[in-house]
């Protein structure tokens with residue numbers, strides 16, 4: 417597959433619809449550097465937008481229809497501004513039409529407006545934990561915001577795209593993905609405080625230090641991932657309730673001895689992960705500013721151990737990727753994303769990336785596991801208009 421670009425997406429629009437688009441907008445996927453399962457506990461997360469993006473070429477129509485084609489899908493989809501109802505959205509088109517539905521829910525008046533033709537192209541791998549879902553939502557939302565001259569802020573767009581994912585797609589996720597995709601900045605991480613509703617760019621200095629971040633997509637997708645995610649959320653709610661606080665964000669490391677007395681062993685370990693992970697996110701942002709990115713390796717490794725032992729969301733493939741990266745000189749490594757499969761990340765010297773990738777492939781082959789997909793990502797700009 418050729419890597420898509422704004423120009424190729426505009427050309428694909430012209431081939432399909434027989435006219436040039438009004439413009440092309442794009443939004444990136446993201447990787448989470450640190451802060452796992454902290455977002456729904458009102459906590460801290462520290463993702464960055466990556467160079468892999470989804471482009472949306474968009475042209476206004478004269479009627480009320482919405483038509484969307486995606487290079488990733490064999491069939492187009494259609495809806496009408498007269499009747500946007502999540503129950504009618506089929507499969508992937510819910511990510512697109514859901515944004516329009518969410519805008520209406522948030523007070524955008526659809527009366528008197530006309531629809532769009534949309535052509536999508538993406539190089540964010542679908543379902544690999546790099547948030548192709550936020551990329552498609554945020555690209556479409558950015559385009560509609562400009563086309564209809566709505567003047568919505570990036571904060572508004574975050575809320576709308578999260579509502580699309582929760583209410584139209586039906587995935588009960590926090591807003592980390594949409595925040596990273598809309599607020600990302602080249603060379604920076606996005607330090608998100610969910611409770612305070614702040615998202616602050618923090619320079620990561622990877623390139624200055626000749627570092628790269630390797631993503632190892634294990635291609636493992638466990639059936640029980642959704643159930644496991646729900647069970648972890650319930651444990652966190654139970655822990656907060658038994659500790660007498662509104663959310664686990666109200667607790668810190670000084671509360672651990674009391675938590676050990678009050679909670680059963682499993683709930684205690686779930687709570688300990690969230691408390692210590694919040695502390696590690698805050699520490700990562702401090703350390704990268706004070707001492708540079710080479711100093712954050714131990715925090716990444718500690719995060720992985722906490723997810724493996726306390727939160728119990730790792731799998732042997734993720735552990736193998738992390739251990740092999742560290743054994744071959746990575747500065748730090750951890751699983752990233754919700755767990756039960758998906759991807760791991762490794763921070764390493766740029767000139768070692770190929771060797772470490774090869775060592776991981778060899779370790780997976782020796783263990784007779786499916787070959788992982790390994791590639792480098794770098795902190796990139798958030799959603800914008802390209803053409």
Ligand code: ADP
Pocket residue numbers: 470486487488489507508509511536537538541542543544545546547548549550552
């Ligand atoms: P992730 O966000 O980690 O990639 P999700 O399951 O949240 O995984 O979202 C993946 C889904 O988003 C796909 O299965 C598809 O329905 C939809 N999607 C993402 N990108 C595109 C695209 N470019 N074209 C069509 N659908 C897409």
Ligand code: MG
Pocket residue numbers: 547548549550593
């Ligand atoms: Mg997603």
